[in-house]
Structure formats: structure tokens, C-alpha cells
Amino acid sequence: MRGRSLWSARSRSRRTSGPPLSKAWLKGEADADSLALKPLEFYAENGIDFRPGVRAVQLKRSDRVVVLSDGSTLNYDVLILATGARAFALPIPGADLAGIMALRTAADAEQLKAAIGPGKTLAVVGGGYIGLEVAASGRALGAEVVVLEREARLLARVACNALSDFFRSYHEARGVRFELGCSVVGFEGTDGRVSGVKLADGRVLPCDAAVVGVGAAPNDELAAEAGLATARGVVVDLDARTSDPNIFAIGDVAHRPMPIYDRMFRMESVPNALEQAKQAASAITGRPRPAGECPWQWSDQYDLKLQIAGYPFDADEIVLRGDPATAKFAVFHLKGNQLQAVEAINAPPEFMMGKQLILSRKAVDKARLADPSISMKEVAA
Amino acid sequence: MAKITYIEHDGTEHVIDVKNGLSVMEGAVKNNIPGIDADCGGACACATCHVYVDEAFLAKTGTRSAMEESMLDFAEGVEENSRLSCQIKVSDDLDGLIVRMPESQH
Ligand SMILES: Cc1cc2nc3c(=O)[nH]c(=O)nc-3n(C[C@H](O)[C@H](O)[C@H](O)COP(=O)(O)OP(=O)(O)OC[C@H]3O[C@@H](n4cnc5c(N)ncnc54)[C@H](O)[C@@H]3O)c2cc1C
Numbered sequence: 393m394r395g396r397s398l399w400s401a402r403s404r405s406r407r408t409s410g411p412p413l414s415k416a417w418l419k420g421e422a423d424a425d426s427l428a429l430k431p432l433e434f435y436a437e438n439g440i441d442f443r444p445g446v447r448a449v450q451l452k453r454s455d456r457v458v459v460l461s462d463g464s465t466l467n468y469d470v471l472i473l474a475t476g477a478r479a480f481a482l483p484i485p486g487a488d489l490a491g492i493m494a495l496r497t498a499a500d501a502e503q504l505k506a507a508i509g510p511g512k513t514l515a516v517v518g519g520g521y522i523g524l525e526v527a528a529s530g531r532a533l534g535a536e537v538v539v540l541e542r543e544a545r546l547l548a549r550v551a552c553n554a555l556s557d558f559f560r561s562y563h564e565a566r567g568v569r570f571e572l573g574c575s576v577v578g579f580e581g582t583d584g585r586v587s588g589v590k591l592a593d594g595r596v597l598p599c600d601a602a603v604v605g606v607g608a609a610p611n612d613e614l615a616a617e618a619g620l621a622t623a624r625g626v627v628v629d630l631d632a633r634t635s636d637p638n639i640f641a642i643g644d645v646a647h648r649p650m651p652i653y654d655r656m657f658r659m660e661s662v663p664n665a666l667e668q669a670k671q672a673a674s675a676i677t678g679r680p681r682p683a684g685e686c687p688w689q690w691s692d693q694y695d696l697k698l699q700i701a702g703y704p705f706d707a708d709e710i711v712l713r714g715d716p717a718t719a720k721f722a723v724f725h726l727k728g729n730q731l732q733a734v735e736a737i738n739a740p741p742e743f744m745m746g747k748q749l750i751l752s753r754k755a756v757d758k759a760r761l762a763d764p765s766i767s768m769k770e771v772a773a
Numbered sequence: 774m775a776k777i778t779y780i781e782h783d784g785t786e787h788v789i790d791v792k793n794g795l796s797v798m799e800g801a802v803k804n805n806i807p808g809i810d811a812d813c814g815g816a817c818a819c820a821t822c823h824v825y826v827d828e829a830f831l832a833k834t835g836t837r838s839a840m841e842e843s844m845l846d847f848a849e850g851v852e853e854n855s856r857l858s859c860q861i862k863v864s865d866d867l868d869g870l871i872v873r874m875p876e877s878q879h
């Protein structure tokens with residue numbers, strides 16, 4: 393039996409994917425067709441009633457009803473919340489000027505592409521992965537790029553010093569300027585368009601466009617207002633089920649258990665959303681729970697392929713494998729002799745074997761791990 | 774445009790017209806053909822878009838890059854004609870291409 397499903401999306405366009413927005417799309421290497429997750433016919437052909445531009449505004453759990461922004465209502469037997477996360481906006485003067493954007497939608501990326509190019513300056517607020525990807529794409533489009541970061545180093549929340557330093561010099565060698573340890577206090581504008589970024593030390597850095605990439609917050613209001621358990625996201629179990637057995641939450645909005653780390657947290661990555669989609673689908677259709685996966689992510693900057701597996705929770709030692717000067721190396725984060733996370737730069741074997749080791753919790757010989765002359769397959773054997 | 778035949782592991786065939794410029798992976802995913810997961814959406818970062826290219830088309834589909842080679846090294850059941858389908862760009866030249874899917878991508 394095939395049930396009917398209904399998707400509603402706040403944005404007016406087709407569902408698009410996030411990752412290429414800061415990468416290939418921005419550089420003009422992807423077109424709208426390749427960005428759309430599925431062609432429109434797909435939804436109709438598969439019994440999916442896709443309603444673009446319609447927002448779910450209220451959840452009435454006792455009646456199993458969702459109220460929509462066009463005033464209509466929908467009954468459900470099972471409901472999946474996949475409302476994602478939204479970019480944090482900076483609560484500072486001028487943040488609503490034209491030319492300032494958070495890269496969340498294809499429209500943002502279009503606007504940015506139109507605003508920058510040779511002779512233009514792009515300011516990027518936030519030196520995380522998204523900020524760095526945008527910086528690399530900005531350079532590829534010929535713009536001057538300055539990245540502003542509050543912390544004293546890049547990727548401060550997620551990466552170790554060695555990796556921060558590596559990215560900094562790689563970007564600097566390709567013309568990106570960094571302002572680290574600086575605090576952005578406002579934007580200045582002319583005729584309603586951004587013309588500069590104002591820093592706490594009084595300086596104003598001129599720019600023609602600005603991208604703000606300072607993190608995201610889960611869109612969990614619907615759930616919270618309906619009384620579902622939330623904690624920096626909608627709380628779910630290993631089946632992606634919320635505190636209401638008929639409601640599931642998946643992807644960026646979910647606060648989920650991660651048994652290998654013995655804790656719960658919220659992730660923002662495509663593989664995480666896919667894994668939880670499989671968990672929910674299995675639970676709903678009465679199939680066995682899929683095997684746990686190792687969380688992972690990737691990032692493309694210039695010719696660098698960064699692949700990250702796991703999270704460095706509770707790690708007490710870092711093992712470097714390979715030489716950063718060759719732009720081919722990996723940073724392993726260990727807790728005792730168990731692998732918690734690996735960041736691999738142009739190093740797929742380190743990433744792929746790392747993923748397996750993180751999941752298996754197998755003890756790792758650190759000396760062998762640090763020796764690139766021993767293959768990763770042998771290290772993990 | 775190229776007509777591409779995707780053959781699932783169980784023998785089910787899907788014949789699809791794929792636009793030039795898309796990858797062989799995108800042709801499958803956008804047409805909801807099962808058997809290619811493509812978790813990373815074509816970034817050559819996941820190796821879940823593994824296919825076997827029909828021998829007659831091996832030359833036309835080009836050679837594996839170093840990155841693809843080293844990702845493929847970790848896929849299951851890799852053969853001489855294994856490729857990551859996100860790394861094969863569709864062009865008129867590939868009209869008639871046949872690719873087969875492995876039993877599993879994970
Ligand atoms: C620029 C950028 C680059 C990224 N790069 C990577 C990467 O390289 N690798 C990676 O793994 N991940 C990356 N991510 C993260 C990845 O895109 C997300 O983790 C993933 O899209 C999460 O999927 P989701 O379905 O949970 O949420 P989303 O994709 O955010 O989808 C949520 C949808 O719900 C809609 N919605 C919200 N509220 C309502 C409502 N009340 N009613 C109706 N609809 C609603 C929204 O409009 C949206 O369409 C990136 C994200 C961005 C923004």
C-alpha cells in the first residue's frame with residue numbers, strides 16, 4: 393500500500409540542496425536544474441502533493457491536524473517535521489541593507505553572484521566552513537574577499553590549530569584577507585545598499601556585498617508550541633521519533649542520540665538528514681532499524697577536498713598524518729586509543745578508514761596511524 | 774542529450790534521456806532510479822554512486838581521476854570497469870551508454 397504524502401515548503405521555489413549554494417552554484421558550475429533536488433514531475437508521479445510557498449503554522453496534536461498558512465488544514469496519521477535550520481541574523485545596525493545575505497537559498501546565491509565580480513569586494517562575516525567556501529567561490533568569481541572572524545583563529549569551534557592555520561595560509565596565498573579576533577558592530581550603506589562593515593575598533597571596511605555565516609538555529613517553534621520535547625532542536629530517539637509517537641523529526645531540526653559518543657546533539661549535514669530519513673521510514677513501515685552510521689561532512693575549497701568524519705568529543709590527543717605543506721594530510725582526534733573524529737584534506741583513504749574506525753570503536757595504534765608509509769588499510773587491520 | 778540504460782542489480786532496466794552537462798549519477802537520481810545513493814550529491818566524497826560501465830563505453834567515459842581512484846578503493850566489489858557515476862559527464866558521445874549497479878552502495 394502506498395500512502396499519500398504532502399510536502400509543504402516555505403520557499404516559493406523547488407526544493408534545492410544547500411551544499412552547492414556555497415560551492416559549484418556560486419561559481420557558476422551548476423545550473424538551476426542540477427540544484428533542484430528532484431524535477432517537479434517527480435512529486436506528482438510518486439503520490440507526493442508538493443505545495444511550494446505554503447507554510448505549516450500550527451500543529452494540533454490532539455486532532456492530528458496541521459494548520460497551513462493559506463488557512464487550510466491537513467489531517468495526518470504520521471507527521472514528519474523536516475523544517476531544517478535558519479541562519480542566525482546579526483542583531484546589529486544595518487543588517488537589513490540590500491546586498492547582505494545569509495546563504496540559505498538559491499535566491500541568496502543568485503543575488504550574491506549578481507553583486508560580486510572583478511573589481512568588487514565581498515565581506516564574509518564568519519570564518520567557519522560555509523564562510524570559507526564562500527570566500528573561495530568569491531575569489532573564483534574574481535572579487536576581492538575579506539573574511540571577518542570574532543575568534544582569534546578560523547574554524548575555532550570545529551577544528552584544531554593545525555587545521556585552522558592550514559586553511560588560513562591556503563586562503564591567504566589565494567588572495568583572501570582575514571580580520572581575526574574582530575567584532576562586527578554594524579553595516580554602513582548608501583541608498584539602501586551595503587557599502588561597508590563597521591568594526592568595534594572603529595574601522596569601516598568597504599564592501600559591495602556581505603555574506604553572514606555565523607551559525608544556524610533549528611526551526612523547532614512548531615514543535616515547541618505544540619508541546620513536543622525540544623532542547624536546541626526537537627528531541628528524537630533512534631527511530632527519529634519525537635515525544636509524540638505519531639510525529640518524527642529529521643535533519644537539521646532534530647536533537648538526536650548518537651550512541652558512539654554517548655550523548656545527544658543536533659547536526660547540520662546532508663548525511664545526517666539522510667540517515668534520519670531512513671530511520672523514520674523504517675520505523676513507519678515496520679522495518680528493522682538501520683545500522684548506525686558514522687556522521688560525516690565534506691567541504692570543497694579551491695582544489696581542496698576536505699572530508700570530516702565524526703566529532704572530536706572528549707578527544708584527548710591529536711595525531712597528524714602527512715605533511716600539511718603538501719596539502720594532503722589528515723588530523724585524527726583520539727580519546728584514549730579510540731578514534732573520535734578525522735579531518736582529511738585530499739586524503740580519501742584516511743577519511744574512509746577513519747569512518748569505519750570511529751564506528752567500530754576499535755583500538756588504534758597511534759604510532760602506526762602517524763606513519764603515512766603504512767597504508768590506512770594496514771593501520772585499521 | 775544521451776540515452777542511458779541503467780540496470781539495477783536485479784536486472785531491472787531503466788532507459789532515460791539525460792541532458793548534456795549533467796552527470797550519469799544526476800541522470801539516475803533526478804529520475805528516481807534506485808541503486809545509486811549519491812549521498813554527497815556529486816562531490817566525489819562518498820563513493821555511493823558506484824557503477825559498472827559497459828565495456829563498449831569504457832574509452833568514451835574517460836579515466837578516473839586520482840581522487841576518484843582513491844575513493845573507489847573503498848567501495849565494495851570494485852572491478853576494472855568500476856566508476857563513480859558522479860564523475861562521468863553526459864555528452865552526445867555517451868548516447869547508448871549502459872551502466873550496471875552494484876548490489877549495495879554501503
Ligand atoms: C550554504 C550551505 C552549504 C552547506 N554545505 C554542506 C556540505 O558541504 N555538506 C553537508 O553535509 N551539509 C552542508 N550544508 C548543510 C545541509 O544543507 C543541511 O544539513 C541539510 O540541507 C539539512 O536538511 P533538512 O531537510 O533538515 O533541512 P533543509 O534543507 O533546511 O530544509 C528545510 C525545509 O523546510 C522548510 N520549512 C521550514 N519551516 C517550515 C514550515 N513551518 N512550513 C513549511 N516548510 C517549512 C524550509 O523552507 C526548507 O525548505 C550546507 C548548508 C548551507 C546553507
Ligand code: FES
Pocket residue numbers: 798810811812813814815816817818819820821822857858859860
Ligand atoms: S555522489 Fe558521492 S562520490 Fe559520487
